Amino acid sequence: MPEDVAKRNANRRKRYAENREKFLAYLHKYRELHPEVHQDISSRYYGRNRAKVLKRTREYKKFHKDRHYAHFLIGAMVYFGLIVKPTHCENCGKERRLQGHHHKGYSKEYVLDIVWLCVPCHVKADAAMRDVLPELLPAL
Numbered sequence: 376m377p378e379d380v381a382k383r384n385a386n387r388r389k390r391y392a393e394n395r396e397k398f399l400a401y402l403h404k405y406r407e408l409h410p411e412v413h414q415d416i417s418s419r420y421y422g423r424n425r426a427k428v429l430k431r432t433r434e435y436k437k438f439h440k441d442r443h444y445a446h447f448l449i450g451a452m453v454y455f456g457l458i459v460k461p462t463h464c465e466n467c468g469k470e471r472r473l474q475g476h477h478h479k480g481y482s483k484e485y486v487l488d489i490v491w492l493c494v495p496c497h498v499k500a501d502a503a504m505r506d507v508l509p510e511l512l513p514a515l
């Protein structure tokens with residue numbers, strides 16, 4: 376690799392590390408504003424790397440059995456109408472696409488104990504949990 380390219384990459388990594396929160400917030404906002412672009416990029420990536428994606432999914436399921444079960448269970452319960460997904464984030468109150476946040480971890484007794492959060496609030500909540508209860512939510 377030419378030296379200037381290596382230097383530029385190092386600078387980019389440094390800027391990313393310094394502004395990680397900002398970059399991620401921008402990325403999430405962009406995804407929310409342009410879901411079709413994100414979907415298109417995702418499905419093209421899947422088309423090119425099907426085996427890799429499926430292998431990663433299998434490994435995730437095996438490694439995080441409890442998480443996978445929790446996400447599957449909530450999804451299925453919403454699908455069959457056993458729980459109703461609200462329309463507004465329980466933290467910031469904005470009307471957005473919501474995710475169930477397992478704020479007490481993924482153990483069987485708390486698997487249905489969820490808070491409905493928008494993606495930015497969920498990212499922040501998970502980060503806070505990782506600091507406070509690292510044993511509940513190991514870093515990815």
Ligand SMILES: [Zn+2]
Nearest residue numbers: 464467493496
């Ligand atoms: Zn929110």
